[in-house]
Amino acid sequence: MDVRTICLGILTRADATGYEIKKRVEEGGYRHFVEASFGSIYPALDKLTKDGLVSVRAEVQEKKPNRKVYSITKAGRSAFIAALMGPLPQDCHRWPFAFAMKFADLLPEQRIAQMLDAYTAQTENTLTQLQQAGAKPQSRGEHFATGLGRAAYGAILDYLREHRVELEVQTAEAAE
Amino acid sequence: MDVRTICLGILTRADATGYEIKKRVEEGGYRHFVEASFGSIYPALDKLTKDGLVSVRAEVQEKKPNRKVYSITKAGRSAFIAALMGPLPQDCHRWPFAFAMKFADLLPEQRIAQMLDAYTAQTENTLTQLQQAGAKPQSRGEHFATGLGRAAYGAILDYLREHRVELEVQTAEAAE
């Protein structure tokens, strides 16, 4: 999902500045499904504006930094729906933790334990966020997506708790 | 996990050409955890060579394209372990399908069904691959990583099968 499409999707729900789009990608219910940085959001909004898919109004506030509030246009709405009707980009699951675990035999026992602890804590966090998001009123599509995330991260957490002992046994044996 | 580190990890297990590294990233047990393209692998190997972390031997084969076989050096092995000892990059789970589902209310009924079908089939594939990988003899670290993947994708598949009806009800209602 390229950043232009992400911006269009978020503007579908409400007008926003570039900064607010970033916040929604990070904190809103989008956090676990897509990513976008300022370095891509601002150029994306520029290009969307040039292409007539969004419109800008400048809110020149006295004694505050100016805001550029973006709204999606009719053409933008059509373009967004067209993007969802066409083939979706492949999922990208980059999972450095799992990659690292494949090389557990090269690492000292306590490093493995540390990585397992950190990753478990991180997954717990993610799950908490998704549960909070699930508690808020949502459309059915949003509810479905949130539930999908909960299912995936819940399973990961269960696996970590049930199977970490297998790895710790290995490194304990290697250390003998 | 940057491509240089991925290359080092794979070369830890066996010497390989750039082409073979790509194949292992795509087909080996790494497939679901990391990604790398030729456009990043070849430059990465060049830089690793310059930094003395890998060595090359050219196999000039008559009547076959030449091969450049890369081996990891002692310094490379140390650098790889150092990378795994330091803080790991964040997971990156880009999930266009879940993002799209959040906008189910904007899409026609049959498109939702089509996306659910495609994504279910794709997840089934992934799971089959992971089960095949799990059947092969592996180190405990590899076994753990494979199991983690199976847990995650299995949960996703279960969720899709159990909850797709909720979305299909929505769109059916919207169509009334």
Next chain:
DNA sequence: TTGATCTATATCGGGCCAATATAGACTGCG
């Protein structure tokens, strides 16, 4: 025999991230 597929290396444009710069407003703490 001819087209497809496989091995193998390499490059390029463009997309994107992480870091950084700038700047005024607000908040809390001593």
Next chain:
DNA sequence: CGCAGTCTATATTGGCCCGATATAGATCAA
């Protein structure tokens, strides 16, 4: 009261990486 830290807000840059493309001989099936 001052000042440090945080928050809103926009923007740029270097560098990493992907996807597409080019090249080229080998193998294999129709």
